[in-house]
Amino acid sequence: MRTVPPVARVYVLLTVGGALVCAAPAVSPDTSWFAVALLACVYAGCEQVGRCRIVGRRAPKGMGTFFPVLLAGAFLLPPSVAALVAVPGAFLARVEQRPAGLRRLWRAAQLALGIWASARVFGALGGSDAVSGARLPYALVPAAAAVLAFCVVLTVLDGGILAAAERVPPRTAWRGLFLRSLAPVAVHGLAGLLMAVLWASSYGPVAALLVLLPMYISCWVFAQYQRERAAHQATIRALVQAVDIKDGYTRGHSERVGQASMMIARELGMADERVEVLRFAGILHDVGKLGVPTRLLRKDGPLTPEEREIIQLHPEYGHEMVRGIGFLGEARAAILHHHERLDGSGYPYGLSGAQIPEFARVVAVADAFDAMTSTRTYSRARPVAVALAELERCAGSQFDPVMVTALARVLGRDGWHPVVTADEGVVPVARPAGVAAVPGAASR
Incomplete structure (x- = not known):
């Protein structure tokens, strides 16, 4: 959303209009503003924790960290009034990308609609009576339904903005959003319900706000996990950059293989966790080349049998490097076996058929596809259709037909838009005699 397309601006304005319509009934003499103001201030304060000099560096990052406050508002207040709780915090939250104003407006409207829908569902199922009577067990089912409604609204709106602003294909814009948000929001919903019950009980608002302390601790733990994951990503990037610097043939190749591997995995219906690990496998499949002499990787002439044997050790080198x-x-396993062939003629161990790990069979297809569709110093890039035809020709002997079919299906539907492209402007020369002509051998 750095440069916001007109369709995305219209989408944001429509969302804002919907939020205004939902919140309009709150402007009434019968509205009690004390609870609204207190919850809104608490939520806004929570969103400002990251700016505190003392705890800011260790504070959970990002909007939505303190959904318990918003959901407590949905459980305590009428829908139109509850929708207002998120507005001050959304406008005061830090925004790191431009346009900041439009992003704040979008977030405020999105959260307002989500909380409004949540409050409507909660009240329709009798949750308000259970909270006012401090009967926690009877409020669990309405609260669960309210959490689902909240997640559905956020998912629909998030997918829409991805399609409109980031031009993500509509078929994939919403994929996985609901399931990824459900578990954390469910936990936040339980905390919000506890806040609401305590608020409505004889203990009052002060006791209800104490729920935020353990919730903050849990968010801090999650933030630590996110930092650890960011460290993993940084480690992988460093390894890939080292390989790209050492082997000029594969500049950008690793990221593209990771992208193609991820596309195949999603088409096969793999779980999100496995898709992410398979992306790592594609990115790091050639990391063992760090153990191969640079003179061999950059050699333009034919390779001797001894030199080829040394290069063919790179899967084992890579496996040793990442084993810990x-x-x-x-x-x-994919890093070790991505050069195995279905007919048993591959390396390093000559595995065949189902002996080859599933991840290795995916990466082998992605590796060969990118090698054929990328411009190298010794060959021009082939069209996607030609590369797919070659993969299909070799399916059953070199490649797993299931993986080839999955790649062809997803490319036919979504196209191929690599996130990293090979250096342009390189004049192709004749392919060195030492480089075999079979698909995927371009990366040796």
Whole structure:
């Protein structure tokens, strides 16, 4: 949304209009503003924790950290009034990307609509009576339904803005958003329900606000997990950059193989966790080239049999390098076996058929596809259709037909838009005699 397309601006304005319509009934003499003001101030304060000099560096980052306050408003207040709780915090929250004003407006409207829908569902199922009577068990089902409504609204709106502003294909814009948000929002919803019950009880608002302390601790733990994941990403980037610097043939190749591997995995219906690990496998599949002499990787002439044997050790080198990295999981097997062939003629161990790990069979197809569709110093990039035809020709002997079919299906539907492209302006020369002509051998 740095440069916001007109369709995205219209989408944001429509969302804002919907939020205004939902919140309009709150402007009434019968509205009690004390609870609204207190919850709104608490939520806004929570969103400002990150700016505190003392705890700001360790504070959970990002909007939505303190959904318990918003959901408590949905459980305590009428829908139109509850929609207002998120507005001050959304406008005061830090925004790191431009346009900041439009992003704040979008976030305020999105959260207002989500809380309004949540409050409507909660009240329709009798949750308000259970909260006012301090009967927590009877409020669990309405609260669960309210959390689902909240997640559905956020998912629909988030997917829409991805399609409108980031030009994500509509078929994939909403994929996985609901399931990724459901678990954390459910936990926040339980905390919000506890706040609401305490608020309505004889203990009052002060006791209800104490719920924020354990919730903040849980958010801090989650933030630590996010930092650890960011460190993993940084480690992977450093390894990939080292390979790209050492082997000029594969500049940008690793990221594209990771992208193609992820596309195949999603088409096969793999769980999100496995998709992420498979992306790592694609990105790191050639990391073992760090152990191969640079003169061999950059050699333009034919390779001797001894030199080829040295280069073919790179899967084993790579496996040794990442063996101790626990979060890679199945990716390690893919790094070791991505040059195996279905007919058993591959390396390093000559595995065949189902003996080859599933992740390795995916990465082998992605690796060959990118090698054929990328411009190298010894060959021009082939069209996607030609590369797919070559993969299909070799399916059953070199490649797993299931993986080839999945790649062809997803490319036919969504197209191929690599996130990293090979250096342009390189004049292709004749392919060195030492580089085999089979698909995927371009990266040796």
